[in-house]
Amino acid sequence: MPTIDSEYLKDVLRRLLEVPSPSGYTDAIVRVVCKELDRLGLEVSATRRGAILALYKGAKSEGSRAIVAHLDTLGATVKRIKDNGRLELVPIGTWSARAAETTRCTLFTDEGTFRGTVLPLKASGHTFNQEIDVQGVGWKHVELRIDADASDRASVAALGVNVGDSVAFDPGTEMLDNGYIVSRYLDDKAGCASMLAAIKAMKDAGVKTPVDIHFIFTITEEVGSGASAVLLEDVVAMVSIDNGTTAQGQNSAETGVTIGMADEVGPFDYHLTRKLIRLCEENDIPHQRDVFRYYRSDSASAVGGGADVRTALITFGVDASHSYERIHLNALESIAGLVCAYAASPVEIRRDTEELADLKGFTTQPTDRAPASSDEPEI
Template structure:
């Protein structure tokens, strides 16, 4: 049952999500390294999956994907967006000891980089390595291993090649700016837990694709189309703050972002059900769209909870900052240890996919959104103290 139940809710009305498909897609995406700026291969894989689902798509110059489920009307179009890019690192400097200084791609703590296995992609070939603290051996440094500072200036990458000098690194072909991808090390447990790096936001993308499959399966049976054109967008630069800034069409009036939620002390997010964000560091999400998502959860017996994220921004924020006049909302799957070694539960991914499919199938409530500019007629209202 929903976390916040409604008398009108019915489990029979929930879209049917193929969780086996969802997990298989997630495994495939996790297998493909894709830090921001290094996303070509994961874009190709996502496009292949869209083709298999029979969905038309187009890509931008750099690889952001727009796939359209054509509806009964063109406007006011909707969008659902998730991001394919992940965290990673680049080579900042070649060290005299044959190791590499790093700079992060995206915002994540070097605390979670320590001990990570990784791949360095050079101009010609690649090599493997491990990110280590500068003082990595307790047999040499004793207690100093535990008291040294944490940060990107206090780690180095040890490559698995014969390299003890900078000249060795030059010989191997390592160069400043080379991309370093972090192994996800995924585990899919029988009890529904999924533990891996980069679940942000490949798990969200997998849920989006599972929702598309559910909609396609339902459409084949009933011959139905969404009420309006709905764009499924896959951005490639969310982790560096760009995301949806340049990939929306002018027809899109509302956009739901699918991303990770934060499960931690002081947060209401959970690893079960879908978490609907009421606000993030950019301010409140659209009043009407957010409450529509809540009603859809109640009406379709989709487990959910609400939360506010104080140190978080998503594709929704990048769209607004870029000047798009679009209603935005954020739905999330609860992630423990976000931007670290993350854990989620399949229950939350199923709920995210169910809500996504329900949103795409739902009726248009604000007809005025079909026009960019217009009179006051049809404009929305909000509660007053007298209501």
């Protein structure tokens, strides 16, 4: 298996995190990633809205594979300019206003940017005493304070601020010597960094793949559409890279690869998922399995968009997902290693290249009547 350049992985992750990219405001991050992919030597193209497709050319195009991560992040949108000059916000993506409270941010207007802070409506203990601890939680209970002369609706309007402007929150990134990485937006810029590190490792080692590998970076996963319209016709299997959850009651871990067996949409493809588990075992990649009840990824949006492809999910364990997140470098290295192993692995279900076919070469799953045959085909 190719060697993963850990320093490159950390560097490219830091660079991705420095570029604001809430869903709907992703042009800048698309340009940064396209430039990096071009530097790595891949053929790069982008859709009308900016989803990126990077081609790692294999022995043939038929039966190609897609590996997908998303560049867009959580954020907020201006809902209303209030009489006191503060801004009411609604979230971009699903996350708690509690995680936004007292966070520094950037407001993007048609005429430029402003810095500001999201604060609870009652922020000062000197004014509100114990009321600061009993006020409600939610987006209606916070407001954006712009760092400018903005004391009423008219002064805010004079700055060029409008309803619908986007807000990006500072990531607050820290990379510690013990391997822990703390930041907002590790979901899913850490997945994107792992994918870029895998591409670099494959290019450096001259890895040959049996089929084309389409490395795809989507830009609307946090709002649900993700990979719904980016898969090319030859793609028969898709692996999403996203965050796992290390909260109580989950089996995810901050080290190794956490392989998603199912999410709120249902189980992932049996054969592709088991192949990834087998590749972990064969390449000594630490791994565990998990099921996510309140979670969906690019795989769900692709299938929901009508793609008849096998899907799987590989994740890096995240503590406090969609808040101030923490991961470990080991998980990102493990993800990158598994991507390399999967990209180079042989094609075994050759029937998948046909949109419709008879049962010759069709897959087999274990039953209680008889074990699966030893020559059971895998992807």
